[in-house]
Structure formats: C-alpha cells, structure tokens
Amino acid sequence: MAITLKSDRELEQLRKAGRLVAKVLSQLKEYAKPGVSTGELDAIAAEMTRQAGAAALFKGVPCPYRNKPFPGVICASVNEQLVHGIPSEQVVLREGDILSVDFGVKLDGYCGDSAFTVGIGQIAPDRQRLLDVTRRMLEIAVQRIAPGVKWSAIAGEMEACCRQAGFAVVQEYVGHGIGTEMHEEPKVPNFVSRDLLKNDIVLKRGMVLAVEPMVNMGTNKVKTLSDGWTVITQDRKCSAHFEHTIAVIEGGSRVLTRLDDDEHDSNGQ
Ligand code: MG
Numbered sequence: 508m509a510i511t512l513k514s515d516r517e518l519e520q521l522r523k524a525g526r527l528v529a530k531v532l533s534q535l536k537e538y539a540k541p542g543v544s545t546g547e548l549d550a551i552a553a554e555m556t557r558q559a560g561a562a563a564l565f566k567g568v569p570c571p572y573r574n575k576p577f578p579g580v581i582c583a584s585v586n587e588q589l590v591h592g593i594p595s596e597q598v599v600l601r602e603g604d605i606l607s608v609d610f611g612v613k614l615d616g617y618c619g620d621s622a623f624t625v626g627i628g629q630i631a632p633d634r635q636r637l638l639d640v641t642r643r644m645l646e647i648a649v650q651r652i653a654p655g656v657k658w659s660a661i662a663g664e665m666e667a668c669c670r671q672a673g674f675a676v677v678q679e680y681v682g683h684g685i686g687t688e689m690h691e692e693p694k695v696p697n698f699v700s701r702d703l704l705k706n707d708i709v710l711k712r713g714m715v716l717a718v719e720p721m722v723n724m725g726t727n728k729v730k731t732l733s734d735g736w737t738v739i740t741q742d743r744k745c746s747a748h749f750e751h752t753i754a755v756i757e758g759g760s761r762v763l764t765r766l767d768d769d770e771h772d773s774n775g776q
C-alpha cells in the first residue's frame with residue numbers, strides 16, 4: 508500500500524480544487540431552506556462546477572450493487588440517511604430536517620472532497636447536538652494532524668468525543684487519501700480497530716487526507732436502500748457527516764476545503 512506524498516506545487520493545485528468545493532458548499536448551505544428540493548441544490552452545484560471548468564466527482568460513479576451509476580452531482584442525505592442520498596426534485600426539505608451534502612470536484616487533474624450537515628430551519632436540540640459533536644470530531648483531526656503523529660491517536664480522540672456524547676461512530680464508511688484520484692491510500696477510519704493499530708498511519712508532510720466522521724444518534728448499524736445507493740441507519744435515527752480535505756504540512760495541517768486559508772500549528776491549542 509503506497510501513500511503518495513504531494514509536492515508543494517501539487518498542494519496548491521489541490522487547494523484550488525478544494526476552494527471550489529468550499530465555494531459550492533457554502534452556496535448550498537445558503538440555499539438549504541424549508542421548501543427547497545435537493546434536486547434544486549444539485550442543479551446549483553452542477554452549474555457552478557461547469558462554470559469553473561471542473562468535473563463533478565460523484566456523477567456517474569458505478570454502483571457497487573447494480574447497474575445504476577450515481578445520477579447526482581452532490582450526495583444529499585436527509586435525517587436517517589447517512590451518505591449517498593440521491594438528489595431529487597421529489598425530496599423537498601422541511602423545517603426540522605437535517606441535511607448532509609457531500610460534494611467533490613476534479614479541477615485541472617486534482618480533487619477536492621468535503622461534506623457538511625446543516626439544520627433546516629429550527630431543529631430539535633438533540634439533532635443540533637449530533638451536528639455539533641460530529642463537527643467537533645472533524646475539528647479534532649484538523650487540530651491534531653501534524654507530521655509524526657499516528658492516525659490511531661487522532662482516531663481515538665475522535666471516537667472518545669463521540670462516545671462521551673452517547674452517539675455511535677459509523678464503521679462501514681471511512682475517510683481516504685486524495686490527490687489526482689478521489690480515493691487513494693490510505694483508508695482513514697474515525698475509530699480505532701485492531702487492524703488500524705497493526706497498520707497504523709504515521710502522518711508525513713505532503714500526505715493529503717479526506718477526513719470524514721459519520722455519526723449516528725442511535726445504533727451504528729446501517730443498510731443500503733433498494734435504489735442501490737442511499738445508506739440509512741437501521742433504527743432510522745438521524746445521522747450526521749462532516750468532511751474536509753486536509754494536507755499534512757510542516758508543523759501541522761492545512762484545510763484545503765475551506766474558503767479562507769486555514770493553517771493549524773499543532774503546537775498551538
Ligand atoms: Mg465526500
């Protein structure tokens with residue numbers, strides 16, 4: 508298993524792709540209101556991607572279960588839907604829903620991948636807490652990533668943050684390396700397993716990881732719907748998902764999928 512290290516020039520390319528992803532997601536966050544369909548959000552993302560001369564990463568991805576490539580530009584997953592929800596004009600957001608949007612592009616040969624979950628209008632306090640905890644887990648990764656750190660140490664902190672809140676980390680889906688391909692080595696779990704401890708990832712300058720905690724309010728068991736894509740929680744309780752593409756740089760991390768430049772010195776707090 509080879510993890511590629513990116514040069515400074517490549518990191519700049521990845522930053523350009525990441526900034527486009529951030530721009531699209533921030534626009535979608537603005538638009539995600541009661542009465543809006545996930546199909547409308549998809550159309551906005553498609554148009555912005557086209558205008559930027561980029562390619563949408565998810566559209567046309569072959570389905571692992573049957574012959575039905577992913578039809579959307581974004582994944583739009585509502586409430587008990589975890590990931591890979593298919594955007595549609597039929598799915599109209601309602602007050603109190605939570606919506607996860609996952610989006611990626613390839614721009615000039617380099618990829619960016621990011622996701623957020625947002626409340627639609629006013630949401631219940633337990634749903635807000637689910638969002639806060641999942642976002643905090645991603646923030647732990649941003650703060651702790653630095654050369655020389657073992658990924659298991661960071662995954663352990665993320666998992667503890669989740670457990671303390673009484674929520675469950677999803678194990679079926681994990682983060683990944685990213686570069687000229689959307690999915691590169693290594694696999695980046697949000698929990699510590701025997702397998703991770705055996706094959707731990709020691710972070711090195713130039714690694715670029717898409718870190719993406721997925722957290723369920725109830726059981727961590729999930730299943731895929733008969734559309735071949737949409738993954739839901741088995742108990743139909745809510746799930747949240749946040750993701751950033753993050754580079755390991757000298758002394759810390761750099762989030763590539765935020766609008767503003769965002770470097771973190773691991774020596775700071
Ligand atoms: Mg993603």
Ligand code: MG
Binds near residue numbers: 621
């Ligand atoms: Mg990803």
